[in-house]
Amino acid sequence: MPSMTEAAAMTSPMILADGIRKRFGANEVLKGVSLTLAKGEVVAVIGPSGSGKSTFLRCLNHLETIDAGRIVIEGDTLADNDAGGHARYVADAELRRICARMGMVFQHFNLFPHLTVLQNVIEAPITVKGIKREAILPKAEELLKKVGLLDKRDAYPSRLSGGQKQRVAIARALAMEPDIMLFDEPTSALDPELTGEVLRTMHQLADEHMTMLVVTHEMGFAREVASRVVFMDGGELIESRPAAEFFANPQHPRTRAFLDSML
Numbered sequence: 001m002p003s004m005t006e007a008a009a010m011t012s013p014m015i016l017a018d019g020i021r022k023r024f025g026a027n028e029v030l031k032g033v034s035l036t037l038a039k040g041e042v043v044a045v046i047g048p049s050g051s052g053k054s055t056f057l058r059c060l061n062h063l064e065t066i067d068a069g070r071i072v073i074e075g076d077t078l079a080d081n082d083a084g085g086h087a088r089y090v091a092d093a094e095l096r097r098i099c100a101r102m103g104m105v106f107q108h109f110n111l112f113p114h115l116t117v118l119q120n121v122i123e124a125p126i127t128v129k130g131i132k133r134e135a136i137l138p139k140a141e142e143l144l145k146k147v148g149l150l151d152k153r154d155a156y157p158s159r160l161s162g163g164q165k166q167r168v169a170i171a172r173a174l175a176m177e178p179d180i181m182l183f184d185e186p187t188s189a190l191d192p193e194l195t196g197e198v199l200r201t202m203h204q205l206a207d208e209h210m211t212m213l214v215v216t217h218e219m220g221f222a223r224e225v226a227s228r229v230v231f232m233d234g235g236e237l238i239e240s241r242p243a244a245e246f247f248a249n250p251q252h253p254r255t256r257a258f259l260d261s262m263l
């Protein structure tokens, strides 16, 4: 039987991004970004505005296409370089199958305004996965209970606070049973008193060993919940280290300057 470390080495990373390049016109916004996430890792991505954090996240689940590099999700290749160094994607069906393993939560909740909370949560499992309404209902209710919103199941999003909307958005993403959750500044549109409830929900997910990649400016969250913190600046990944080390002893001058500016 293989030892624990051998067994761990044999398991594919949940996310492998290698040398990701992306430009918008003349503006190269990702200049060869590489990052690997193991199962159950919670990685916080921090960095100044415009450094490419959102673009990187969006490239991982094909909301943006990459120009060069390799993306492998749970051992399955999404995109890889051809002989000329240009990224080539796998066929559409395979691409959709792989991207379905990633749930994403945005800064602006993007709930369907004309659907109730419950309808928002069950919509994609029914329309995308073809699951029957009766079959998804218990799961949806369980998820709403988990995010503390079962009593709001029949409310429309306009009647919810920002924090409640964001928790519905999280429940909605989880209803697709993703293996990986990507968060892009999930609390930055919220009043400070509402961020706590969303961070608690994310904390709970982390405790359940969900693999999470979280773009955030919540240093407290990064410090307490993230296993690793990554600093991006100018389209480059400058530093990636265990959270405690990252904050106690940042190595790169740009990281130090950024952390100083956050205080």
Ligand SMILES: Nc1ncnc2c1ncn2[C@@H]1O[C@H](COP(=O)(O)OP(=O)(O)OP(=O)(O)O)[C@@H](O)[C@H]1O
Pocket: 024, 027, 029, 047, 048, 049, 050, 051, 052, 053, 054, 055, 056
């Ligand atoms: N769809 C797009 N078309 C053209 N340029 C874009 C597009 N999306 C992003 N950019 C540019 O790419 C760069 C990186 O943007 P990105 O949104 O990834 O940064 P960010 O680190 O998430 O910033 P913030 O902290 O403000 O959210 C910026 O210069 C931005 O203007």
Ligand SMILES: [Mg+2]
Pocket: 053, 054, 055, 184
């Ligand atoms: Mg962003």
